[in-house]
Each structure stands twice: as structure tokens, then as C-alpha cells.
Amino acid sequence: MNSARREALLPIAALLLACAGAWFVPQALVPLKAAIVPALGLIMFGMGLTLTGPQLAAVVRRPRWLLLGIGLQFLIMPALAWGIAAKLGLPATLAAGLILVGACPGGTASNVMTYLARGDVALSVAMTAASTLVAPLLTPWVTLWLAGARVDVPALAMLIDILRIVLLPVLAGMLLRRYLAGFAERLAGWLPGLSMLLIALIVAIILALNRHQLAATGVLVATAVVLHNGLGFALGYLGARLGGAGPAQRRAIAIEVGMQNSGLATALAIKFLPPLAALPAALFSVWQNLAGLGLAALWRRGR
Secondary structure, rough: OOHHHHHHHHHHHHHHHHHHHHHHHHHHHHHHHHHHHHHHHHHHHHHHHHHHHHHHHHHHHHHHHHHHHHHHHHHHHHHHHHHHHHHHOOOOHHHHHHHHHHHOOEHHHHHHHHHOOOOOOHHHHHHHHEEEEHEEEEEEHHHHHHHHHOOOOHHHHHHHHOOOOOOOOOOHHHHHHHHHHHHHHHHHHHHHHHHHHHHHHHHHHHHOOOHHHHHHHHHHHHHHHHHHHHHHHHHHHHHHHOOOHHHHHHHHHHHHHEEHHHHHHHHHHHHOOOOHHHHHHHHHHHHHHHHHHHHHHHHHHOO
């Protein structure tokens, strides 16, 4: 098994173990709720360590696909979340949580899936970085616009928190890589593994907090999450194709559109919305990795 495939399978194994722990020993995880935001900050710091000037410059020199991808992401995923929530009749809190997932930037797991799918990895990395950098402006206001009639959405406070727990750690990681390259390289070697464990921990905490509601709403929320993710992949690919992108760019854009930073959605939901709103993000985190790996395998076989 090559390292990239192993890197894709490890988070799935960790997530499945986390789900089992949340179901059988929830009392051990509920007190860890306060660890969600610091864990996300460390994950974002690790993302910053992976970003290099040459990687991003290669895509900036051809910004057409980057702008197309970012536009599709922040149009398709929030609109899908709103439509699916309305069609399935999700309760207001769960609908707001699904919309928040749709309004978040791309997640770092998409970069690995793009590599496995033989997509444009540089474009994937640039889209993840760019969507993260614009998230402080877009995520709170898109959520307020689409979910504000359902629940109270403190957009300004959310914007400040995204700056604090996402943007600042990413910039710190990039600066460390720029000025202490040797130390940053050593850190970058083990931070991806730690990030996988932290994501699994975040998901486990959220599932433990909402264990009792899972029996009543689990099937409905899971249906919404599967539709959201699957249609995101499909419409992202279609939008990229209609925009004139080549096969490698289409795959990268489709995966970036369909895979969200569910860790960020979880942290924001826990802090600013009722606790149940974090459930769609937790389930999305598990499902998107399974679906992303399957899609990557399908595309890899098809070349």
C-alpha cells in the first residue's frame, strides 16, 4: 500500500473508532468539549506548514480555475444545504448546522483525495488555502443569510472567531515555514498524523454530546449529509466542465467543492448555535472521507 493511500485510509479508521467510542463510552468524551477549538487551531496551523510559495504561485499564474473553483464552492454547497434542509423538512437547528457546513471552506483531506484521483493537486491546495483565507468574510454572512431566519446567527462574532481559530494559525504555520524551514519540515512530518487524530476526537466529542438525539434524527441527518456531499461532487464536476476545465482540474474542483472543513463547522456550531447543530458537521466529517476515497478510487481506475 503506497503512502498516499495509507494516508487516506488512516483517517477513516480513526473516525470509525471515534464513532464507536462516542457510542459506547460517551461519558468519557463529553467533558472534552472545550478541547474542540484548540484542536481545530492546531489542525489549521499544520495546514499552514504545508503551504509553500511555489505551490501557490503555480496556480496564481493561472487564476481562472482557482476563481472558478472558489466560486462554485461558495455557491453550490450553501445552496444545496438550504435546498436539502427545506426538502427533507429538517428541524431548524439541524438545518442551520447543515447550512453552516455548506458555508465553510474546503478541508485539507481533499488534497489527499485529489492526489489519489489523479487530479490537479496544486489547484486543490490553492483552493483549500484560498477558501480558508476568504472564509472569515463569507462563512458568517452566508450562514446568516440562509439560516438567520431559522436560528440566531451572530455573524460578527463568528467572523472574529474564524480569524482567531483559522486564519491566524494558518498564517503562523506559513511564517514558521518561511523563516524556520528546517524546524517546520520536522514538524510537518508528524502533524498530519496528529491532525487525523484530532479530527477523529472532534467528531467523537460531537457524537457523544448528541448521542441521545441520534436515535431520533440520525437517519434524517445522514440522508441530508449524503445528498449534500454527493451532489456537491457532481455539481462541482459539472460546473468545472461547463467552465472549460480539463479532466485533472475537474476532479480537483469536484473534490474541493464536495469536501468541507467540517471541523470548523463543528467548532462554530458548538460555540454559536444550539449543540444539536453540530451533528450534521460530525456526520459529514465521517461520510465525506468514505465517499471521497471511493470517488478517488473510481477515477484512479478510469485514469
